[in-house]
Amino acid sequence: MGHKLLVVEDDAATATYIAKGMTEEGFSVDHADNGRDGLFLATDGAYDAIVLDRMLPGMDGMAVLAALRAAGIETPVIILSALGTPDDRVAGLTAGSDDYLTKPFAFAELLARVRLLMRKRGPGPAVITTLSCDDLEMDLLSRKVRRSGKPVELQPREFRLLEYLLRHVDQVVTRTMLLEGVWDYHFDPGTNVIDVHISRLRRKIDDGADHPLLHTVRGAGYRLGSSA
Numbered sequence: 001m002g003h004k005l006l007v008v009e010d011d012a013a014t015a016t017y018i019a020k021g022m023t024e025e026g027f028s029v030d031h032a033d034n035g036r037d038g039l040f041l042a043t044d045g046a047y048d049a050i051v052l053d054r055m056l057p058g059m060d061g062m063a064v065l066a067a068l069r070a071a072g073i074e075t076p077v078i079i080l081s082a083l084g085t086p087d088d089r090v091a092g093l094t095a096g097s098d099d100y101l102t103k104p105f106a107f108a109e110l111l112a113r114v115r116l117l118m119r120k121r122g123p124g125p126a127v128i129t130t131l132s133c134d135d136l137e138m139d140l141l142s143r144k145v146r147r148s149g150k151p152v153e154l155q156p157r158e159f160r161l162l163e164y165l166l167r168h169v170d171q172v173v174t175r176t177m178l179l180e181g182v183w184d185y186h187f188d189p190g191t192n193v194i195d196v197h198i199s200r201l202r203r204k205i206d207d208g209a210d211h212p213l214l215h216t217v218r219g220a221g222y223r224l225g226s227s228a
């Protein structure tokens with residue numbers, strides 16, 4: 001079972017950005033867009049970590065944190081804030097947060113900090129190091145790919161594309177999902193970059209194989225799976 005994360009953030013774009021990334025990393029994510037709802041959810045005590053914005057409507061993040069600690073809830077909390085002076089950080093940590101991250105932030109850093117806090121709290125589920133679909137295997141540590149035991153040489157972007165597809169096996173992924181998840185574009189540049197990379201990837205993993213794995217779903221997107 002995956003970890004549960006609570007995101008208390010009133011900015012919709014930031015909350016969506018965090019929730020999307022964490023969900024792709026295997027987390028179950030709940031979201032509250034104000035302090036009072038965040039406190040209500042957090043007092044359930046079922047979360048492995050809480051990402052808490054400092055400036056919230058209804059009840060600010062520092063007040064939420066104080067109420068949690070006063071109630072004896074020790075769930076690890078990372079404060080997010082645009083206030084990044086040393087005094088601001090000290091205030092957040094003194095109030096009972098376990099970490100303090102200033103905005104703007106990189107998702108990779110937030111993810112690393114959340115995982116570090118959970119490691120300190122106790123062992124979690126085993127970290128996934130391999131992905132597979134049928135006879136296609138990807139080793140995330142060595143960054144090697146094999147199909148029927150034979151090595152498949154991929155360029156970095158092709159590797160990232162295949163990794164995304166392997167994390168969504170048997171699901172239809174749209175162009176928008178690929179642009180955001182693989183290219184970090186939050187808009188369609190109007191080019192055929194996806195088509196070109198899909199075509200190259202299909203040749204590398206499907207040519208000479210007993211059956212194709214990468215399928216085009218007309219009008220919808222693409223799907224990686226053993227059946228058409």
